[in-house]
Amino acid sequence: MQNFKEQYIQGIKTPILLPEGFKAEDVKDGKIEYVDENGEKRYDEPLFVHGKNKIFLNQFRSFFSNDSVIVLLFSPANNLFLHRRSSKKKWAPGKIDLASIAGQRRAIFANGCFDNEKIENTALREISEETGVPLERLSQALLYKLGTHINPHTKEHQTIFAYHLDVTLKELNENLKKSSFDEVEQWFEQDYKQTMEEYFGDAVEKYAGGAEMRPVNFISDMKIKKKLDAFFKNCGNGK
16 A cells, blocks of 8 residues: 655645655656656646645556546437457457547646636547547537446546537547557447346446446446436437
8 A cells, every 4th residue: 555645846736645665756748757666757637636736647546536537429310439448458359338438637737836727628638639630629518418427436526527529439539540549440420219228237348347337336326327328318418
């Protein structure tokens, strides 16, 4: 078990939680510059501890409760855009990921301290990064909040959204070929009702986590599922 202690970088007010033997030195392009226990200089993305004015490095997020987003993407035909996880992934390689988009809320550095990224901005940024669709083509007005969920395995406080993405499946996969984002093997489009029947039925093993993960997954939160059903029923307009 690693012991973490608060450290400060000169001129920066926000405390940084680092393991013993690590030393924070500077902030470069929004990332923490630090020296690890072997004396190697490294950089990593800072994240906030949920509900606290303290940050930690992304590589240590299994030790802390942090904020993240999940976005369910709907296609112009009102199907789900889902992806198959890369065969290189350590967990559930090649499985279907029920979360179209998932990512961490960033700590943004400005004026001598860190601040939490607006959660809606996190969702739009992650959509852009994982699909290759430029951020300027996305609209916060189309982002529909379904609820919040705590994953007991990862300790993440997840904010769940639905978004109607006006792109073709062909464009998504063409963007994937041009991208350095290597966590997705392939995008595909699938009927929403079929997806729900499979996930809550015997075909659940097609999906990352399978039946073992299902009871604690965000989609098993009936408040979230009810809002997602309503989003689908209203053709993705969130009304």
